[in-house]
Amino acid sequence: MSFPLLTATAALPALGAVATAAVPAARRTAAKWLALGVSLATLALGITILVRFDPGGDRYQLTESHAWIADFGVRYELGVDGIAVALIALTALLIPFVILAGWHDADPLETGNKRWRPTQGFFALILAVEAMVIISFEATDVFLFYIFFEAMLIPMYFLIGGFGDRAHQHGDEAAATQRSYAAVKFLLYNLVGGLIMLAAVIGLYVVAGNFSLQEIVQARASGSLHMATNTERWLFLGFFFAFAVKAPLWPLHTWLPNAMGEATAPVAVLITAVVDKVGTFAMLRFCLQLFPEASKWATPVILVLAVISIVYGALLAVGQRDIKRLVAYASISHFGFIVLGIFAMTSQGQSGATLYMVNHGISTAALMLVAGFLISRRGSRLIADYGGVQKVAPVLAGTFLIGSLATLSLPGLAPFVSEFLVLVGTFTRYPVIGIIATFGIVLAALYTLVLYQRTMTGPVKPAVAAMPDLRARELVVVAPLIVLLVFLGVYPKPLTDIVNPSVKQTLSDVHKKDPKPSVEAAK
Numbered sequence: 001m002s003f004p005l006l007t008a009t010a011a012l013p014a015l016g017a018v019a020t021a022a023v024p025a026a027r028r029t030a031a032k033w034l035a036l037g038v039s040l041a042t043l044a045l046g047i048t049i050l051v052r053f054d055p056g057g058d059r060y061q062l063t064e065s066h067a068w069i070a071d072f073g074v075r076y077e078l079g080v081d082g083i084a085v086a087l088i089a090l091t092a093l094l095i096p097f098v099i100l101a102g103w104h105d106a107d108p109l110e111t112g113n114k115r116w117r118p119t120q121g122f123f124a125l126i127l128a129v130e131a132m133v134i135i136s137f138e139a140t141d142v143f144l145f146y147i148f149f150e151a152m153l154i155p156m157y158f159l160i161g162g163f164g165d166r167a168h169q170h171g172d173e174a175a176a177t178q179r180s181y182a183a184v185k186f187l188l189y190n191l192v193g194g195l196i197m198l199a200a201v202i203g204l205y206v207v208a209g210n211f212s213l214q215e216i217v218q219a220r221a222s223g224s225l226h227m228a229t230n231t232e233r234w235l236f237l238g239f240f241f242a243f244a245v246k247a248p249l250w251p252l253h254t255w256l257p258n259a260m261g262e263a264t265a266p267v268a269v270l271i272t273a274v275v276d277k278v279g280t281f282a283m284l285r286f287c288l289q290l291f292p293e294a295s296k297w298a299t300p301v302i303l304v305l306a307v308i309s310i311v312y313g314a315l316l317a318v319g320q321r322d323i324k325r326l327v328a329y330a331s332i333s334h335f336g337f338i339v340l341g342i343f344a345m346t347s348q349g350q351s352g353a354t355l356y357m358v359n360h361g362i363s364t365a366a367l368m369l370v371a372g373f374l375i376s377r378r379g380s381r382l383i384a385d386y387g388g389v390q391k392v393a394p395v396l397a398g399t400f401l402i403g404s405l406a407t408l409s410l411p412g413l414a415p416f417v418s419e420f421l422v423l424v425g426t427f428t429r430y431p432v433i434g435i436i437a438t439f440g441i442v443l444a445a446l447y448t449l450v451l452y453q454r455t456m457t458g459p460v461k462p463a464v465a466a467m468p469d470l471r472a473r474e475l476v477v478v479a480p481l482i483v484l485l486v487f488l489g490v491y492p493k494p495l496t497d498i499v500n501p502s503v504k505q506t507l508s509d510v511h512k513k514d515p516k517p518s519v520e521a522a523k
Helices: 005-021 028-052 082-101 119-138 142-151 153-162 173-208 213-222 229-246 255-262 265-275 277-290 292-318 323-343 347-378 394-407 414-427 431-437 439-456 472-490 493-509
Strands: 061-069 074-080
Touching: 005 028, 005 061, 005 074, 005 082, 005 119, 028 061, 028 082, 028 119, 074 082, 074 119, 074 142, 074 213, 082 119, 082 265, 082 277, 082 347, 082 472, 082 493, 119 142, 119 153, 119 265, 119 277, 142 153, 142 173, 142 277, 153 173, 153 265, 173 213, 173 229, 173 255, 213 277, 229 277, 229 292, 255 265, 255 323, 265 277, 265 323, 265 347, 277 292, 277 323, 277 347, 277 493, 292 323, 292 431, 292 439, 323 347, 323 394, 323 414, 323 431, 323 439, 347 394, 347 414, 347 472, 347 493, 394 414, 394 439, 394 472, 414 431, 414 472, 431 439
Parallel strands: none
Antiparallel strands: 061 074
8 A cells, every 4th residue: 555645745734733732831932843843844745746746647646545424425535636736835835934934923922911822823723724725735525625625714714813913913902803803704705605615515416426526527528427507507606606705806805805914924825825726726626627518608707707806906906005905905916817817718828827826826925924024023014104124124125026026927037927828828719808917917017116116215214224134034934935936937847847737638628729829830
């Protein structure tokens, strides 16, 4: 029997979460190092999956299958394709940086009320989220996926509601109320989406008789399983609604700015760079594969929603006065590009969407974590409270600039490749939609460069005159992300080689082929 690598990769952070939570309260530092060690070990397993995966091999590899709830056709089935492998690697990579960046975010606060903060709980919750996200990427049983798709809401709720920016925690009851509101809004939105999906999952079982993704897809391809048109469309909508909330896609996005604004910067990265990717990933894995005809039927409306997300998110980012909310609205715009690429139904678009999930995770992590370091020094999220930072903290300003340029998809940095592929893939089939989506690029340049200008350039404001530059721990967090942004921007081939075969198979599931060029190349 081969080693259950996929199970181990999800189980390790889960066990690490339990062990971290069990560390005595007096040994907070030991809990931090334990959590960091577990995250690094998980990263090693994630790299092992990456190395062992053969892009030219079977569609799903490293598979595991065991009986679970036999009476209802539920199995413990895991397997990864190239898309899942890339996202597992992204998750395993980012968590150690999230832990390092939040090293002091859960330390006890010295306030008049002597508020107690469970340091061990903070890091245990991060590891719990990692475990649930990883197994969501691995699950090929629909019911198994649903359980962890929903379960990850619980630790995220406590991370958002229980641990906010230290700058806003010093006995401020209004800040505590805002955090609670953001956490409840996050939970309610995602729970509603999950309940609708649960109805669709039950409906799928009634139609198919089991929850196995591979068996259902094979049965549909062979003709042994037929879904009535209306049934398929209703089931598709149930799944898509839940994934659109998680993504988030306009108009189901309003929980994200509140959640990212009130959470600590590392938790904000966890939300948008890790957890939200489960939504867009699931559109590729479940919506397109299980309901190919309904996916094509819904494409025009989804493309319109994606374009609205792109332009609307970017416009609201331009008008923000809060740094973290600006990044949140920018992420809504970027998720619009990802959904656009998925439903453009071209190999370039879907490859670009998959790369965008990875590259957006890296670029948003870089920008948000540096923004968190900046906010922790000044004690304010307001853009107007900064100015001239590059003169007193040039390394901080430089890394902030690179993160900003990556956010606007500057050529030479990783997000450019993915955004270019999404737009090319969209233009070839939906030129008008592609033209409108390009306005998001112009607006991205506006909000990122204005953000940098207002915070980093100009006269040095008195409140930032003594601001220290990045410390060693903070450099360890940011430097690898910057290196990755440059490397994948110049040489994305290692990533495209992994995801392209899976993208072509997904496109085949919906019986779509790339449009032929209108002008034949000269021979």
